[in-house]
Amino acid sequence: MEEKDIIAALSALAQDSRLRVFRLLVTAGSAGLPAGQIAEELAITPNTLSFHLSHLKNAGLVVVRRDGRSLIYSAEYGRMRAVLGYLTENCCSRDPCCS
Amino acid sequence: MEEKDIIAALSALAQDSRLRVFRLLVTAGSAGLPAGQIAEELAITPNTLSFHLSHLKNAGLVVVRRDGRSLIYSAEYGRMRAVLGYLTENCCSRDPCCS
């Protein structure tokens, strides 16, 4: 995982709406949620949500599959773990810390 | 740690110069580094660096102390750990993951 991927993931999560979307998807588990339901639960207009989802998708933090007319988004836990791994390794000291 | 603090920390780190500054400070340990030396090592103009350092400071990720004419910045590991803790707890599934 390169630094630019880390920055992409961090900026994807460093925004109120997107962090809430991601947290919601985390609670939804691997079943995921259709875009419309995310929009409704979080009171975000569909086009704005779509903008945020594409950010999360580009950062590799969510994946999407189609089910009929719905697009189901779900959290990509592996990616998130990789980001946390990077931060733990590179941003958390060789002093007495973080283990 | 509240969500707005997490967002502050994430956006502080979600920027190339600031991530490099923070990583440099992490390697410097508790001794820290004076602003001028950070600017020199990373080839960032002093005023721009100051802008970035204040971001990191507002996010609680670095602290500063004065030593003569120099201001010594150092990484706040505890804060970083708290951020990682939050992300692990809230953004990392109750599925088989992240442990």
Next chain:
DNA sequence: CGTATAATTCTATTATTCTCGAAATATGGA
């Protein structure tokens, strides 16, 4: 095929962030 539903892409507007030159503040030493 025609219509309805689900979501995205397009376009424009506003807001925020980044960068850097210039000016200001704080400290130390002659």
Next chain:
DNA sequence: TCCATATTTCGAGAATAATAGAATTATACG
């Protein structure tokens, strides 16, 4: 006190991000 050093704050310009209305694509079903 006067000057040099270290760093920050101010002010302005350029770049990037967020929001939402309108138009478009994709699927389902009568």
